[in-house]
Amino acid sequence: xxxxxxxxxxxxxxxxxxxxxxxxxxxxxxxxxxxxxxxxxxxxxxxxxxxxxxxxxxxxxxxxxxxxxxxxxxxxxxxxxxxxxxxxxxxxxxxxxxxxxxxxxxxxxxxxxxx
Amino acid sequence: xxxxxxxxxxxxxxxxxxxxxxxxxxxxxxxxxxxxxxxxxxxxxxxxxxxxxxxxxxxxxxxxxxxxxxxxxxxxxxxxxxxxxxxxxxxxxxxxxxxxxxxxxxxxxxxxxx
Numbered sequence: 001x002x003x004x005x006x007x008x009x010x011x012x013x014x015x016x017x018x019x020x021x022x023x024x025x026x027x028x029x030x031x032x033x034x035x036x037x038x039x040x041x042x043x044x045x046x047x048x049x050x051x052x053x054x055x056x057x058x059x060x061x062x063x064x065x066x067x068x069x070x071x072x073x074x075x076x077x078x079x080x081x082x083x084x085x086x087x088x089x090x091x092x093x094x095x096x097x098x099x100x101x102x103x104x105x106x107x108x109x110x111x112x113x114x115x
Numbered sequence: 116x117x118x119x120x121x122x123x124x125x126x127x128x129x130x131x132x133x134x135x136x137x138x139x140x141x142x143x144x145x146x147x148x149x150x151x152x153x154x155x156x157x158x159x160x161x162x163x164x165x166x167x168x169x170x171x172x173x174x175x176x177x178x179x180x181x182x183x184x185x186x187x188x189x190x191x192x193x194x195x196x197x198x199x200x201x202x203x204x205x206x207x208x209x210x211x212x213x214x215x216x217x218x219x220x221x222x223x224x225x226x227x228x229x
Contacts (some may be wrong), residue, residue, distance in 0.1 A: 004157075033215040043203065044223070048215025055214040088155055096215065101165065102207070102215060103148065106158040 002027065004107035005103035012113045018079040021110045023091035025048050025072050033098025034066060037088040046089075049074050050096045058114060078112075086114045121204060121220040129228050134191040136223040138204035139184075145208040147180055148217065149189050152201045161189075161202075196229045 005024045009010050025032050036044040045058040049068035066076040073092075078085055088111050092104035122137045140147070150158040155170045162178050164171045164180045166185070171178045177190040191198055205217040 006157075031215050033217070035217075035219075043205075043219035045216045045218070050214065056212060056216050058216070072129060092158075092217075094215070101146070101163065103160055103163050104207075104215075105160055107148070108157040109153070109155075 004056050004091060004105055006065075006089075006091055006107040009108065010111045010113075012115065013081050014115050015081055015083060018076050018077060019081060020075055020091055021075075021112075023074045023093075023107060025026060025074070025093030026105055029079060029093035029105075030072050030093055031102075032043060032072065033092045033094070034069060034074070034076050035090045035092065036060075037090060037109075038086075040087075043090070046076065047097050081114045083114065084113050092108045121202075121217075121223045123223060124221065125224045125226070126221070127226045127228065128194060130194060130196055132194055132227075133154075134194050134198070134225055134227070136189045136202050136204075136218050138187045138189070140187075140204075140206050140218075140220075141185065142206075144206040145213075146206070147178075147187050148205045148207065149176075149178060149187075150203045150205060152203065152222075153199075158203065190226075194225075196226045197225050198225060199227045202224060 007022045031050045033048040037043045048056040052068045063079045068074045088109045090109045092106045094104045148163045149161040162173045175192045180187045201222045203222045205219045
């Protein structure tokens with residue numbers, strides 16, 4: 001079974017631009033979660049989508065948004081990029097049943113650099 | 116915000132030795148998962164332990180969970196140079212505002228010297 005894939009793997013943008021990252025979950029998984037990883041703040045939860053609906057959202061400004069398609073693929077968008085948005089963005093997929101055994105499987109991440 | 120602390124922040128050992136990492140958390144949980152990350156790459160899932168379990172094994176890995184102390188430990192036995200990585204604990208809950216959300220510790224950087 002193929003793992004979680006993320007594209008692109010690396011991105012360089014300038015302040016003020018916007019960016020879209022893509023995530024394809026493991027086949028059969030309906031939940032996709034997004035995380036931001038920085039040296040200072042560590043791994044922080046951005047949001048989660050299940051069956052095209054956002055079920056949960058972390059404490060990030062409205063510049064961070066996402067969506068999920070009917071095939072469970074997900075995208076996240078960051079508008080008006082700031083230097084502090086430079087990070088590794090990770091997505092994870094799971095069955096999304098919200099049970100005690102719901103394991104999240106992570107993709108390789110997208111490294112975003114904002115200049 | 117982070118759920119809790121991992122201890123130690125860094126651990127350096129020789130091949131063949133055992134490595135123990137500890138994780139503490141603050142709120143009640145449904146499950147706790149351990150992940151490994153190599154050099155800023157994606158996270159690799161190692162093991163999940165549910166809140167009603169006390170110990171779990173997977174190959175050279177042993178995880179314990181003490182919900183009364185809100186703590187967990189990961190033991191890697193007979194370590195290898197390939198085990199060099201950062202290790203994170205992550206807590207999860209079921210349903211409601213916890214859907215799809217794992218709360219991570221700061222991680223332990225493990226270095227295994229050949």
